[in-house]
């Protein structure tokens with residue numbers, strides 16, 4: 001059964017509701033990513049997001065915490081809450097961590113490390129499982145059930161069409177365990193940003209802070225926007241993942257060299273880095 005795709009709700013349309021809805025995308029890549037070729041920088045993302053009314057963003061580079069202070073300052077000037085984050089591959093599985101420091105991320109090798117960090121940080125850290133039941137990249141797959149205690153939320157992945165929606169398993173698992181589902185774009189190209197995201201409901205009068213954003217997610221005040229894609233978008237994504245991106249990664253450049261160096265790192269597990277595909 002297809003999961004519900006909820007329509008966006010703008011605060012102005014619900015004047016009596018004691019919740020302020022803010023537009024958020026908490027899984028994004030930019031050209032600062034050490035592994036993938038992206039056609040926009042973090043600064044360009046801010047401009048793009050601002051024109052579309054986003055108020056909360058997380059740049060989730062692969063295995064690297066994005067922490068350029070100039071970009072964070074610019075986001076604050078624009079009224080956008082930019083959360084320090086990363087998409088880390090832990091024991092072969094991708095995990096998105098929000099409000100994490102580079103030092104904390106560097107210490108994560110397995111799920112027990114993650115459990116210790118979560119215990120230490122409490123509600124100030126939020127983690128979710130991206131694209132958990134997709135075969136591309138480092139999706140956690142069935143192991144998610146064994147590590148549910150490591151996650152505050154599960155992602156509702158952007159990549160689905162009418163007869164192919166691996167999110168169905170995530171929806172069932174989330175419902176069974178009362179875990180929030182977040183829609184994100186996982187954008188690797190400018191044209192795929194802004195179509196898949198979540199509205200987060202801040203309690204009336206609450207400031208736009210990381211604590212309040214996390215509280216809204218944990219309270220499941222979430223309106224997912226994740227329209228079922230048409231064939232043109234589906235083919236465009238596949239073409240980018242399997243044709244355009246591999247070609248870009250063969251071009252000479254520092255990023256490719258860094259990626260190659262890191263590919264040799266012992267990471268193990270399913271979805272090994274050497275087979276990492278874009279858009280994950």
Ligand SMILES: [Zn+2]
Pocket residue numbers: 027028029060087130186279280
């Ligand atoms: Zn990603």
